[in-house]
Amino acid sequence: MTGTLPKIRIRDLHKSFGSKKVLDGINLDVxxxxxxxxxxxxxxxxxxxxxxxxxxxxxxxxxxxxxxEDMLTASPRRQDVLRGKIGMLFQNGALFDSLPVWENVTFGLLALKRLTRKEGRSHAGSILAQVGLDPSVGELYPSELSGGMQKRVGLARAIAAQPDILFFDEPTTGLDPIMGAVIDGLIVDCVKKLGSTAIAITHDMASAQRIGDDAAMLYKGQLIWKGPASALMDSGNAMVDQFTHGRREGPITMELRR
Structure with missing residues (x-):
C-alpha cells in the first residue's frame, strides 16, 4: 500500500492524568x-x-x-463530520434499557433525523438480520436478551450508519468461547461487507487473531511491538510473548498500588 494515505494516522500522542503518564508518544498508522x-x-x-x-x-x-485531516485542530463542525465516520461497539453493549432494540440500533440515525421512526424500524430489521438476529427482536428490550444477543445488537448499532471506521472495545468480554467466536465472525463479515477500517482492543488472543490483520501491544503508554496479528503468539518480543501466553514470569511485573 505504498503511497496510500492512512485512514487513521497518529503522531507523538501524549496524555497524562496528573502525574500518571498514560500515553507516551504514540505513533500509529491504520x-x-x-x-x-x-x-x-x-x-x-x-x-x-x-x-x-x-x-x-x-x-x-x-x-x-x-x-x-487532524481531528485536534479541525473546527467543531469538521470534528463532528469526522466523528460521524465512526461506529463503535462498546465493551458492555451500552444499550439504552428504556428503548426497544430497534430504537437502540437506529438511535444515531433517528437523533440526526436521517430516518423517520417508520423508516428506522424497517432499517433496524434489515441490520439485525445482518448480525444473525430475526427482525422481530427489534420489538424486545435489552433486558430480554442474552449477553450474546446484546453484543449482536451493539454490533448492529455500530454498523447501522455504514461507517467508514469501526471501533471494537473488548468485543468478546463476558461471552463463552463459542459465542465469542460467533461475534468475531460477525465482526469480520461486517467489516468486509462495509469495506470499513477497524480498530479493536482486546485481552482475548484468539479474538485478536480472528479479527486482526495487524496488531500492536501497548505497555506503559508506548507501543512496544507492531506486526501481523498472526504473529501474536510467536512475536519474538519477550513482553508480548509473556502477555499473549499468560506467563507469570517475565519482564512484565505487577505493580503494587500505593
Whole structure:
C-alpha cells in the first residue's frame, strides 16, 4: 500500500492524568480497509487511546488524523463530520434499557433525523438480520436478551450508519468461547461487507487473531511491538510473548498500588 494515505494516522500522542503518564508518544498508522488490534494489560492506555481518537478525551499533545485531516485542530463542525465516520461497539453493549432494540440500533440515525421512526424500524430489521438476529427482536428490550444477543445488537448499532471506521472495545468480554467466536465472525463479515477500517482492543488472543490483520501491544503508554496479528503468539518480543501466553514470569511485573 505504498503511497496510500492512512485512514487513521497518529503522531507523538501524549496524555497524562496528573502525574500518571498514560500515553507516551504514540505513533500509529491504520491503513484503509484493514483491521488493527491493540493488546495490552489493564491500565496500559488502550481505552484512553480509543477515547482520544473519538474525541471523548483531549490529549495533551500530538496529532490524530482521519483521512489526512487532524481531528485536534479541525473546527467543531469538521470534528463532528469526522466523528460521524465512526461506529463503535462498546465493551458492555451500552444499550439504552428504556428503548426497544430497534430504537437502540437506529438511535444515531433517528437523533440526526436521517430516518423517520417508520423508516428506522424497517432499517433496524434489515441490520439485525445482518448480525444473525430475526427482525422481530427489534420489538424486545435489552433486558430480554442474552449477553450474546446484546453484543449482536451493539454490533448492529455500530454498523447501522455504514461507517467508514469501526471501533471494537473488548468485543468478546463476558461471552463463552463459542459465542465469542460467533461475534468475531460477525465482526469480520461486517467489516468486509462495509469495506470499513477497524480498530479493536482486546485481552482475548484468539479474538485478536480472528479479527486482526495487524496488531500492536501497548505497555506503559508506548507501543512496544507492531506486526501481523498472526504473529501474536510467536512475536519474538519477550513482553508480548509473556502477555499473549499468560506467563507469570517475565519482564512484565505487577505493580503494587500505593
Amino acid at each position: 491503513m484503509p480497509g484493514t483491521s488493527f488490534v491493540i493488546i495490552g494489560g489493564s491500565g496500559s492506555g488502550k481505552s484512553v487511546l480509543l477515547r482520544c481518537i473519538l474525541g471523548l478525551i483531549i490529549p495533551d499533545s500530538g496529532s490524530i488524523e482521519i483521512d489526512g
